[in-house]
Amino acid sequence: MRERMNRYILEMQNIVKEFPGVRALDGVTFSAAAGEVHALVGENGAGKSTLMKVLSGVYAHGSYKGEIKINGEERRFSSVRDSERAGVVIIYQELALVRQLSVCENIMLGDEIHKNGVIDWPAAAEKAAAALKLVGLDINPDTKVSSLGVGQQQLVEIAKALSKDAKILVLDEPTAALSEGEAEKLLSLIKELRGRGVTCVYISHRLKEIFRIADRITVLRDGKTAGTFGKDDLNEAGLIAKMVGREVKDIFPSRRHEFGPAVLDVKNWSASDAAYGMKLKNINFSVRKGEIAGLAGLVGAGRTELAMSLFGVWGRKESGELVVDGKQVPRFTPKALIKAGVALASEDRKRWGLVLIHDVKSNITLSSLDALASFGVVNENAEVSAAEKYVREMAIKTPGLEQKAGNLSGGNQQKIVLSKCLMILPKVLILDEPTRGIDVGAKVEIYGIINRLAEKGVAVLLISSELPEVLGMCDRVFVMRAGRISGEVSGAAASQENIMRYATA
């Protein structure tokens, strides 16, 4: 009996957390054994982040019901500090580092070694070096965090967590912003940590990774525990079914493939940005009517930069032409491209796609205000009808049109951005990582939307780092490397290996 109790380093029992109008957690039970990697999966809105916030003390004891036990002992955390002292450290998707400070300063942030208020720098440097060694990051601790890549920054965060003596490490979507290589490194690090007895709670949408690394998987659905499984107890399809509550037969729905003439023609496009030292060189490609073309490549190959450059919001254009539906685009500003019929749903939707403090209706109609207005005055009837139409057609889950966009889940926010794009009736739709950070159910819906668009004759350019997505959705794939198009694959030659070969050669 004693053996079994001590096996669980973490037990969360019957956690109930309510917000005005919604029960985010409805009696969730979650346990993790010492030294295991336990994956926590579920759709957006299922309650994963809320559960972790309860665990970490962001939601202090008293604001939720239920018990948290660490090593069999009940704990009541009233702040993040409390939970950290108990060995619980969370690494969020949006990293919590101070970019202008050095690695060493970040590692000791909040936990400074000092004598009478004066910082002991030598001791701090030693501590930082030891922590960096643990994660296998070979850099000078005095390096400014802002000069590190995202992957390295993440390792710094993990180093920071380990130096706080973390026994339970929670990782929230750790590989979402990493390149393939960095993600590999991270997964091996986690395996190593497990070997050292650190318990890892791994929250991710990337099911393939989860099957590689997790010992057990807990599925949350609608604020309840839908089950805890050993990794051999079910396969990917079964896991998805548990997450969504129904069978999801085909993630990539089928569609008719009928192509017309080229609608988007990028000719000899060169642009550069001195600040980031990146250059786009002589890019040539085209997308046909009704076609979904993929743009693949590693992080940093220049795909997002290309899209943003076409819209005039990245770098300076050195040469090139853009022809849309036979007409040359005269100027490269978002307004001109939208007028020409090109819509862009950019990569970072919270930054480039939405005004989070404004409502669903205003966000959907933001690019089409002129069309809804006469003599400069917006026709409110037309605006509401238009917004309602898209909410219906895209199945956007929102309590109403006046809900603030920032309150909706990632998947619904992305649908709002897509609605805004579609409202201009585009001939070309450029999508940059459209399903990043979105749960499986919403992903399938978005794939369906993209397919229907292509069937209606819109030319779609799909920029994505998820190769299965690229291969499942696209008719052809252009691959970029170091600012150039390094290859094109289609048909039988379309495989992950071939794409990777062009992406890295």
Add this chain to the structure above:
Amino acid sequence: MTLYEHIREGFHKNIRQYTMVMALVLIWVALTLFTDGVFLSPRNISNLFLQTVTVGIVACGMTLIIVTGNIDLSVGAVAGFAGAVAAVLQVNYGWGTVPSVLAALAAGLLIGAWHGFWVAYRKVPAFIVTLASMLAFRGAILGVTGGATISPLRDSFKAIGTNYVSPFFSGLIAALCVLGFVAVQLRMRKRRMAYGFPVLPLSAETLKLSVQAVVLAAAFSIMIFNQGIPYAVLLLLALALAFGFMAQRTVFGRRLYAIGGNAEAAKLSGINIDRTLMKMFMLSGVITAVAGTVMTARLNAATTSAGVNMELDAIAACVIGGTSLMGGEGTIVGALIGALIMSSLDNGMSLMNLDITYQYVVKGLILLIAVWVDISTRRK
């Protein structure tokens, strides 16, 4: 839900607006007590409305500027300068009232364009651009007036700031306004119901509208009782309505809010930020000049210290009225209530013969508390 519960729920949803109005009511009650009722006399309240006009007009423009995430520290100096230009042209060069005022407005427009150029096209932060203007135009006022007070102005000019609409026509205007207000609110409610948006049940709505209509009618009555509605107040009302309409209902207004809410998203959505900001600064320049003209008309003179610290009052008015300094949120109505709060404090504390030191301290504290309340209710 009972009527009471509806009131409570409505209160929670619109807590910011209600807080503002409650603050105003509280301040008025306090001031009335401290002045033995003099504050609430019709004569004083009518004067109070008149005193609110200059800051109120500037606050209309300032709201839009803050909504886009910018700020304008020069409004006081520019208003003073515009008023000085008009006065000098009339007094020293014999220009008529209309040409002088038009010249002042033109000056405001050009200054606005100057600001717009540096902020929108040269990307210099608005704080710096308008701070520079504030200093420069303080000097320019001295230059234009030669360091002297320019006066007296012709009756037609003075009228802008000191004349009243006859009680008969004031009554007409008042009736139109109150009925118009009720009609618009009811129509909005009908429209919202047609869209399926949530509305208050008729009983609660009637109560709310009755209270608002009574307050409006009372405000107008006080002015009519006194001497009629001052031209200046009418001007403020007209401008506030126009700016309010522009902010909420026009494409231009929506774009301002989008730019303030998320400039990058606004840009990528096809909004020409540079051009929109330029237009906004130019509009603000003109409106500042209008305020300057009214100020000069009321004083019957252009002085070298005209408009000093007015920008602070205007910014305080906007912020107290719920305009977020981060941009993307704010209303003209809120700014007017904020302006009324600021001028009530000025008026009341003067009636109390409070030492000027305390007046500044009190205003500063009220601003701090008002913004704190605003931020903490925002969290909810």
